[in-house]
Amino acid sequence: MKTLPSQLTPFVRSDAVGALLAETLGHPDAEFTLSALGRLTGVSGPVVHREVTRLVDAAVLQDRMEGRNRLVRANPEHPLYAPMREIIAATYGPVPVLRAAFDGVDGAEHVYIYGSWAARRGGEAGPFPNDVDVLVVGDVPRRTLSAIAGEASDQLAVPVNITRASREDWDAAEPPPFLRTVRSRPFVDVMTGAVHGG
Incomplete structure (x- = not known):
């Protein structure tokens, strides 16, 4: 490989x-x-x-x-x-930091990094990412996500932006446009470190 x-x-x-x-x-x-x-x-x-x-x-x-x-x-x-x-x-650092942050968080079925950071991990050349975009699939309270984003931002010294999506929308044959875009570009599974899409 x-x-x-x-x-x-x-x-x-x-x-x-x-x-x-x-x-x-x-x-x-x-x-x-x-x-x-x-x-x-x-x-x-x-x-x-x-x-x-x-x-x-x-x-x-x-x-x-x-x-x-x-x-x-x-x-x-x-x-x-x-x-x-x-x-x-x-x-x-984003993968291990976010894996630890979501360890044991109820309702987080999948945690993915997408956007420019994931594109660089996927091998696409470009400027160094100035933030980390995270998609959480599942039903995690927004207050919990906000607290995790703040702590992860402090640890990584860059803004961490977390968006939430339902399992139904993520698994849909015709997902909403935003999720279709995320799935069509490189994204990184925080729990396994694997790069998908793109």
């Missing part, structure tokens, strides 16, 4: 690496199996294995074996750890 070059952080070797670093550098106290990283990022197993091996060889990540599982984590002793973490948080 071909990996797309990163449009969010051009010096990162691929979009897959950006997504992997967002999970690991974004959670420096956590250890991840390779299969868990694949589930969280939407990156295929062989690509996860190859890129994690490169990152371990470069001492950006550390690994250890536990039985048959290879566990990896961020290496906070790397000389560039702090600036790398800051840059990756600013570019690839």
Whole structure:
């Protein structure tokens, strides 16, 4: 499977690496199996294995074996750890930040990022996104969404705009024009990290 070059952080070797670093550098106290990283990022197993091996060889990540599982984590002793973490948080941070924000929120059936940020994740060239547009499919109170948007905006240091849509409208064969546009362009599933559409 071909990996797309990163449009969010051009010096990162691929979009897959950006997504992997967002999970690991974004959670420096956590250890991840390779299969868990694949589930969280939407990156295929062989690509996860190859890129994690490169990152371990470069001492950006550390690994250890536990039985048959290879566990990896961020290496906070790397000389560039702090600036790398800051840059990756600013570019690839929306997925893990929003996943954590919506963890356990009743009524959020799907959470998608769309708009310019998703377009960059989808490989489209363009200017750096100045906000993050989020679509929540389900029945979450607007007050809850507003609180999540405020907290996520603070964490990401860019405005996070959340729109809500019903499951019926999202699944409709002929969705409303706004949802038709969202589905026709790249959008990112916050829970799986997978890029769709476009």
